Amino acid sequence: MAMSLPSRSADRRVLSEINVTPLVDVMLVLLVIFMVTAPMLQRGTDVELPRAEHSDVKEQDRLTLTLRRDGRIFLNTEEVPRAALRDRLAAAVRDRERTVQFRGDSQVPYGLVIEVMDMLKAAGIETVGMITERPSNPRR
Numbered sequence: 001m002a003m004s005l006p007s008r009s010a011d012r013r014v015l016s017e018i019n020v021t022p023l024v025d026v027m028l029v030l031l032v033i034f035m036v037t038a039p040m041l042q043r044g045t046d047v048e049l050p051r052a053e054h055s056d057v058k059e060q061d062r063l064t065l066t067l068r069r070d071g072r073i074f075l076n077t078e079e080v081p082r083a084a085l086r087d088r089l090a091a092a093v094r095d096r097e098r099t100v101q102f103r104g105d106s107q108v109p110y111g112l113v114i115e116v117m118d119m120l121k122a123a124g125i126e127t128v129g130m131i132t133e134r135p136s137n138p139r140r
Contacts, residue, residue, distance in 0.1 A: 062101060063075070063076065063092055063093065063096070063099070063100050063101065064076055064100070064101045064102075064103060064131075065089075065100050065101070065102050065103070065116070065120070066103045066104075067102070067103070067104040067105060067108050067112065067113065067116055068105055068108075069105040069107045069108060071108075071112060073085055073116065075088055075089070075092060082115075085116070085119050085123075086119045086122050086123050087123075089119065089120060089123035089125060090123040090124060093123065093124065093125060098124060098125050098126040098127065099125070099126070099127040099128075099129065100120060100125050100127070100128050100129070101128075101129045101131050102116075102117075102120075102128050102129065102130055102131065103131045104116075104130075
């Protein structure tokens with residue numbers, strides 16, 4: 001009985017097709033993982049802060065920039081002309097932490113807010129905290 005063995009030239013064929021099924025499976029699993037975890041990363045933790053009669057933070061240590069509805073700008077309690085704001089901010093944060101608390105009226109034009117934010121960045125301010133008010137009756 002003669003047995004036919006496969007020739008060696010048939011074994012050395014190059015397969016030109018790539019099996020992409022495992023790659024698609026892995027990508028779909030990663031997509032599902034990211035879709036599930038992304039909303040969890042954006043959600044903050046709700047905390048009710050304790051109240052204290054005496055606070056360690058002194059008002060003069062905190063740098064607050066206030067932008068009023070009429071376009072006037074105040075650095076803490078002192079009014080600053082818009083042209084001199086960048087220099088005053090740079091001088092104010094020279095020897096302290098480069099953090100500013102920003103209070104802006106809700107009726108201030110958006111372009112003016114961006115202009116002030118640009119001046120903060122030009123003065124070397126690294127962190128800007130936005131001061132807001134809570135609504136009187138929050139919806140849950």
